[in-house]
Amino acid sequence: MRIQAFKTAPPAPTSSAPPSAPAPAEGGRRSRRRGTTLEDALLRAAWEELSAVGYSKLTMEGVAVRAGTSKAVLYRRWPNRAQLALAAYRHRAPSVADQIPDTGDLRDDVMAVLRHLRRSSEEMSPDTLHGLLAELRTMPPDLMEVLPGVMMTILRRAAERGEVDLGKVTPRIAALPGDLLRHQFLITGRSVSDDFLSEIVDEIFLPLVGAAPRGGLDATRRPADE
Amino acid sequence: MRIQAFKTAPPAPTSSAPPSAPAPAEGGRRSRRRGTTLEDALLRAAWEELSAVGYSKLTMEGVAVRAGTSKAVLYRRWPNRAQLALAAYRHRAPSVADQIPDTGDLRDDVMAVLRHLRRSSEEMSPDTLHGLLAELRTMPPDLMEVLPGVMMTILRRAAERGEVDLGKVTPRIAALPGDLLRHQFLITGRSVSDDFLSEIVDEIFLPLVGAAPRGGLDATRRPADE
DNA sequence: CAGGATTAGATACTCTCTGTCTCTTATTGA
DNA sequence: TCAATAAGAGACAGAGAGTATCTAATCCTG
Structure with a gap:
């Protein structure tokens, strides 16, 4: 047999506030939300x-x-x-698609997207991401589709400026920087470094889309340009 | 006060075998292992x-x-x-390093390594991998270091045959195929397809190390080149 | 404005699993 | 032969998921 809750007594009108809730106003009870x-x-x-x-x-x-x-x-x-x-x-989570960078330079655009993505990764601990993935079995597709779309926009603009040859760009390549960033985050369990982002962009992405990493390959950054 | 187990009675010598254990011989008790x-x-x-x-x-x-x-x-x-x-x-788990393929052709070698890696991924469900990562916080380094080593061996041999320019190969690039495979596995929660492996190799890896994808472009193909 | 419908919030309860502990006894090794 | 070690059995405490039931605050309709 079950022991049930109070039958008639009102729930102690004074000082029965939840332990550390975001302050139900003060003293009395907060009105019931809906x-x-x-x-x-x-x-x-x-x-x-x-x-x-x-x-x-x-x-x-x-x-x-x-x-x-x-x-x-x-x-x-x-x-x-x-x-x-x-x-x-x-x-x-603010979506990466909310503000597509348009700096007039492919490298800068890509770096901006990756930094944005990194920021939004940091808000979710790796522990959280793994836990979610383990229980959901698979990444919700909508979370995966945003990035390639953004990248394609950036690449299209770069192609218009003559920076890249769109013919060389496959969906896989467009998704590559994001995929590598996500992989690194998942594996190391820590936010990735700026150097890592530069590596992705300068060693891998730009060469693949046929845009030479501007000024030298010393990674991290590049000298004065034009 | 605790209720403790039997004091003197021997644990029912007949038919007290564990429910569905891998058969403790038959009838009687199995001898105690150490x-x-x-x-x-x-x-x-x-x-x-x-x-x-x-x-x-x-x-x-x-x-x-x-x-x-x-x-x-x-x-x-x-x-x-x-x-x-x-x-x-x-x-x-048998290690990828146990048998480094040496077919005399870079593409075949890389595909062999990726297939091996895929096989060994399949043995561990994505659920398992995520669960482990979530609790370990980070991938045990030794599991990550094997692959780049194997890839470098393959690449070195290819360089000796004149297939690639080792100068173009950074550690990041050597790790790339494995990273992408792992990423895909983690995200989709399913074993990756052969087409996916071909994409990685033909669209991304071979171009980066300066080796043209051999002959048939039928896989996922790429724009006419040279 | 009254009265019915909805559902917030409180609490009890069942189950499963982790990790710990205690006890008995088979096996080893000196 | 006998003491030390540790296997195997199972009790136990505690945490948390998910469910169920109850009272009453709030909304909505007439």
Whole structure:
């Protein structure tokens, strides 16, 4: 036989606030949230918890407490941890496609995209990424499709400027810099260095698309130009 | 106060064999294993369990039962699941370095290495790889260092035949085919296709090391060249 | 504005798994 | 022969996932 919750007693009107929730105003109880307001708060809490403790230590209970609610409210919306974490990521992550760089120089554009991608990787710990991938079995396609699109735009502009020959560019090549960055991040579990980005671009990507790395191959950067 | 196991009764000499263990001989009890014999059996059981259910469903209890022993015996040797799984992998995986192909042709050599690598990936489900990476935080370096070494050997031989210019080959480029294969495996969660391997080699690797993809362009092909 | 529908928030509960510990006894080695 | 070692059995404590049930706050409709 189950022991059920209080039957009539109101939940202690004074000082029954959740332990360390984002402050339910003060003193009294916060009004009950619903709809989008609540959902936003849940996703924000999930993201904060994810950043704070990482995926492997992410618990539904933890998210619920941080959001000032309970597990049931989470399970009503997402079937499990992985889906919640993914939703939290999508809810917050700014897309690479939001601002496609256009510096007038292919190398600069590509570096800008890679730095952006690195920044957005850093927001998600490797632990989180692996955990997600392990539970989702596969990377959600929409997260993979953005980058090649962005790269193609950049390359098309470079082709118009005569920097590259579009005929040499296959989808695989367009995806290459992003793939290598992601691989490195997954394997080393740490954010990649600027040198690594330069290597990708100068040793591999630019040669493949037929654009000589401007000024010398000393990597990291290049001398004054024109 | 604890309720402890039988005090004097011998553990039911007849038919108390572990549920589905690899057959403890028959009828009676198997003799008690020790040392290397036992350790081998444990690692083999761990690998079998890993292949059978994947890392996310791998339990110490499951391995113990399969090995016909108990959890304590496992914990005496490995501090946790991840270390056990890693040990099981190392114990069984044949290294790529064991047989470096030498066909007399760079493309064939590289394809052979990639196929070997693919085969050995297939033995470990993506789920397992992600799970391991998530818990280990980072790929054990020794698992990463083998491949570039093998590739350099192949490339050196190709250079002696005049197929490539070693001066063009950086460590990053040597590691490239393996990295791309691993990335694809991690992201898609499935074994990669032959076409994918050809793409890597013909579109990316060979051009970078200055060796034209031989003859047939039928694979994924490339714009008319020379 | 009243009353019904919805569902937030609180809490209990079941299950599974990790990692630890204790106990008995088979096996080894001196 | 006998003491030291460790295998194998299983109890146990604790954490967390996911489910279920209840009360009451809020919304919506008439």
